[in-house]
Amino acid sequence: MKTIKVVTLAILVSAVTFVACQKDEDTVTPETQVAEAVKPAQAISYEKARVLQKEYIETRANVLNKALQSRGVIQGEDVRDYYYDLEVLEQYIAYFKAEAKKKGYDNLGLRIHLGAYPNQEHYNEPGNSTIFIMPTHKLEDKNKRLLLNSDVLNAEGIDALNLATGGRPPVDLE
Numbered sequence: 001m002k003t004i005k006v007v008t009l010a011i012l013v014s015a016v017t018f019v020a021c022q023k024d025e026d027t028v029t030p031e032t033q034v035a036e037a038v039k040p041a042q043a044i045s046y047e048k049a050r051v052l053q054k055e056y057i058e059t060r061a062n063v064l065n066k067a068l069q070s071r072g073v074i075q076g077e078d079v080r081d082y083y084y085d086l087e088v089l090e091q092y093i094a095y096f097k098a099e100a101k102k103k104g105y106d107n108l109g110l111r112i113h114l115g116a117y118p119n120q121e122h123y124n125e126p127g128n129s130t131i132f133i134m135p136t137h138k139l140e141d142k143n144k145r146l147l148l149n150s151d152v153l154n155a156e157g158i159d160a161l162n163l164a165t166g167g168r169p170p171v172d173l174e
Contacts, residue, residue: 079166
């Protein structure tokens with residue numbers, strides 16, 4: 001009788017352990033993460049994006065193109081749209097988070113800068129505009145700095161991201 005109780009108890013403990021260790025069927029997968037994602041407050045409609053692009057072209061791009069062409073910096077239109085593969089951005093964000101953790105940076109962010117390649121052969125797109133993404137971190141104590149927005153600092157010691165594919169010719173939203 002004692003042996004039956006021990007065997008029954010062993011089987012019961014094994015069964016509970018087996019069930020507890022089974023993979024949960026409701027595991028979050030990349031597909032369910034996408035379905036459950038919340039749209040950021042900063043997201044804008046396609047129509048608003050078109051308005052912003054049109055305003056940029058009319059008030060800046062045309063003036064910039066004429067100035068760059070007259071100086072012989074570029075021929076045709078300058079780049080005004082950029083493309084990063086989503087996997088590259090995800091890889092960069094993972095790299096940034098890992099490096100920031102090592103350096104003790106908190107309150108992380110990304111700042112997008114405008115740049116231009118020098119008109120020299122060894123640059124990717126000589127004379128054309130580019131963007132690069134700088135990793136940032138935000139100070140907790142805003143009283144440490146005096147200038148507006150100065151509490152968001154570049155994350156020193158962590159590489160920026162460049163070499164997006166520039167739209168040649170530029171891509172207009174239609």
